[in-house]
Amino acid sequence: MALPPAFLDELRARTPLPSLIGRKTRLAKSGRNWKGCCPFHGEKTPSFYVYDDHFHCFGCGAHGDAISFVMRSEGAAFPEAVERLAAEAGLEVPRPSPQEAARDRRARDLHGVMAAAAEAYHRRLFLPEGRQALDYLLRRGLREETIRAFMLGWAPAGRGALMADLRPEGVTEEQAIEAGLLREGEAGDPPRDFFFARVMFPIRDRRGRVIAFGGRILGDGQPKYVNSPETPLFRKRMGLYALDLAREGAFRGATVVAVEGYMDVIALHQAGFTGAVAPLGTALTAEQLEELWRLSPEPVLCFDGDAAGARAAARAAEAALPLVSTERTLRLATLPAGEDPDTLTARGGAAAFQAVLDAARPLSESLFGLIAEGRPAATPEQRAALRNRLTGAAGAIADKALSAEYRRILLDRFFAATRQGQGGRPLPARRPPRPAILPAPIRAERARMLLAVILRHPWLLTQVEEALGLLDLPDGPPAQLRAAILAWHPAAERVDSEDLIAHLKQRGWEDAVAWALSPAGLPLAARAEALPGEVEEGFWHFFLRLRGEAELIEDQQEAQRMLAETNDPAAQRRLILLSEALDAVRRGEAAAGASGDAA
Known part of the structure; x- marks a missing residue:
């Protein structure tokens, strides 16, 4: 019986690779990663690199995660390696009951169901019935190779069309309902498609497995976007769109940047920004921030340059503050007014968005404006309230030294702002007149x-x-x-x-x-x-x-x-x-x- 994927993912996340591998070979910091001489073959020049979630030797090709490292370095079998790492991480290895075994089999089966659905939607996009959707994507500036790389698809309007594609693959209606592809019928009616007449965006986990879909309606109907319901495979607050591709992009040095929508992500990847991701129709959650930090210690959050963008930035900062540390933080970027990454790259190419990334500001510089924006500070009561909000924000940071630094920076800005006169103009300087100087x-x-x-x-x-x-x-x-x-x-x-x-x-x-x-x-x-x-x-x-x-x-x-x-x-x-x-x-x-x- 295979162990639950969620347990193995948590075990890997709780096992810091540098400290594990550092027991076998001397490692030195190399940028945000580590390097040293490979423990698996004799070498004098370091070619062995350790990243957040895997290692790779450019000399002998050794590659893997914490579990495979223990197996390879200590000659342990898979169960033994898991037991050793779990004991160090304070985790108990699950002992599956018959019910858990059945649930695990269903989850593995559901991955196959979702893969088959993604293929079916993708195939229909290139049929005559999907022509309108394909034309829409091409008009938005996507190249055909990009459409195929992201497996974009089309969910037709006809009832039962998806099951007609899935039944020959051995998929039952019960499996399709559990995967979120069908919804239960009402009053004895047969199940009906969850998505119909929508452009389809497969959502994958960090391993590249399809776990859900986002669907966009053509035209002006509402809601514009619909995501799959919560299923055994999919939790909206846990994932990021294009996470698997951004993981590869970050490995190759791309800037990790979170933007708003699916089309923004795809347009950025097409323009060369292969570290782009997006939340799944929600404000950034703590779990999604953790995923971003697994890719980069300083990802960029990119927001629209309007009031809604400022509110989104403030919510993201509020969610991030309890989690930031000296090892992981954020930068914030603001788009030009009226632009999003999709339109910006379409009009100005990669250089236009690169300029936005270059202008991104650290969280420590942006936070005062996010908190003070739209809050009057003309009276003693208002100024005291603003000061309390600022110190409260700094106090949310768990690292005490970092919290003190943020508090100092925020209060510096506060005291500078409170020296302003009414209407934001400087108070007049009281100085004696000076003689004219050339x-x-x-x-x-x-x-x-x-x-x-x-x-x-x-x-x-x-x-x-x-x-x-x-x-x-x-x-x-x-x-x-x-x-x-x-x-x-x-x-x-x-x-x-x-x-x-x-x-x-x-x-x-x-x-x-x-x-x-x-x-x-x-x-x-x-x-x-x-x-x-x-x-x-x-x-x-x-x-x-x-x-x-x-x-x-x-x-x-x-x-x-x-x-x-x-x-x-x-x-x-x-x-x-x-x-x-x-x-x-x-x-x-x-x-x-x-x-x-x-x-």
């Missing part, structure tokens, strides 16, 4: 302040590198120092202030560094002890004073024209950057609290 010295002094912030806090470059490159700085030390900093950053092993300053001095820029860091008038943001929120505010304060709102508006309009004419991802990235900067100026975030502006 424009050139003003620009040089502001450039010095901005560069001093970067010199003391070069970690900020990961966020503002492109913005810094956009500025028209004065000739001489400002422009030269900026160029030297931007040249250092891509190859830096450690992004910290001491390394950056030492590097610049070695390259002959000691005088320029001394000029930038001369203490007269330096803002709080350029001090080593400045908090991250103060550093960001200070940078944008001087950036926007050097650039100006009018110039930003012109830049934004020009970037919009360039994107429309060229569809260049660099143009889209520039547009996103400029829009964020302009939005910051209008919210007043950039100018608040940047005390010490000498110009």
Whole structure:
């Protein structure tokens, strides 16, 4: 009697492969994976790689999971290997009763039923009766090879059509009902098809076995999409569409990205984004997040750029916070308004969606906006309520050190926001009037302040590198120092202030560094002890004073024209950057609290 697949899946999930295999061979971290010398053949150069759920040797071809590793390395039979691993994982190996044995046989039979149904639906798509559905898919931009790769199909409108295909395969009505392909008849009526007159999307588990279907109606009928009911094979909250394909894509280095719909996933795979998946008609669940993290420690969640997308992002963040850790987190990406991945790739190709992925922000940067969006903070009561929500969100993180970091970041943003006046405008600075200063010295002094912030806090470059490159700085030390900093950053092993300053001095820029860091008038943001929120505010304060709102508006309009004419991802990235900067100026975030502006 074979063991239940659910038990074996849990056993594999509870057995960390690096620690198991590390008992037999020395492993070293290699990116997000591990590598070492193969324990199954003598080698001096490591070619043995360990991933989240399997190992592979590129030398001898050894490949498998935790169970097969124990069998191969210790000469154990399958039951013995399972017993050993189960004892370590704290699991009890199931001892099947006759009823469980019968249920296991039915489950294996149901996989065969679902495979036969997928073949039948797929075959009908290419018959005359499926022509309308096939034309619909082709009009949506799918190539025939993509349609065949995803086994898309057509459920005809005629009653009994599916069973006519399945009976010759030995499938009974009782099996079709249990698999969710038929629904029970009412008042003595015969069973009827669950799906009819719909484009069919097979849903597979991580092993590639068909476990359910999604069906889309043609035209404007409702509901637009229907999924299979819950069955012995299918639990909607547990799976992801295209999980089996994304697993292979992630293994080959693709970015894992969760989008909204089946067509979005298929369009992205066709465009080369083979790590794309989608939830099955529900908001992302904790179980689905766990599946994403099995593929990647930092998957991207991609949302529409409208109010519904913001709400979906907030729900996903709420579900994720209790589960994030120092080893697994999320990035959030927002699509341009009015676009989804399907339409975006159809119009702009792979480069357009790659620009969206490149602009994805870590959860830690996005969380404040997700919580504060649409919540007024004009009164003490409203501000206290918002602060409680922020600290509550950070407190949901189980890892105490990580929770403290999130709390610090969120409160930094909160205190910066509460320094704003009514309507989001900065409170006026109370400073004595200053004598007029010539424009050139003003620009040089502001450039010095901005560069001093970067010199003391070069970690900020990961966020503002492109913005810094956009500025028209004065000739001489400002422009030269900026160029030297931007040249250092891509190859830096450690992004910290001491390394950056030492590097610049070695390259002959000691005088320029001394000029930038001369203490007269330096803002709080350029001090080593400045908090991250103060550093960001200070940078944008001087950036926007050097650039100006009018110039930003012109830049934004020009970037919009360039994107429309060229569809260049660099143009889209520039547009996103400029829009964020302009939005910051209008919210007043950039100018608040940047005390010490000498110009």
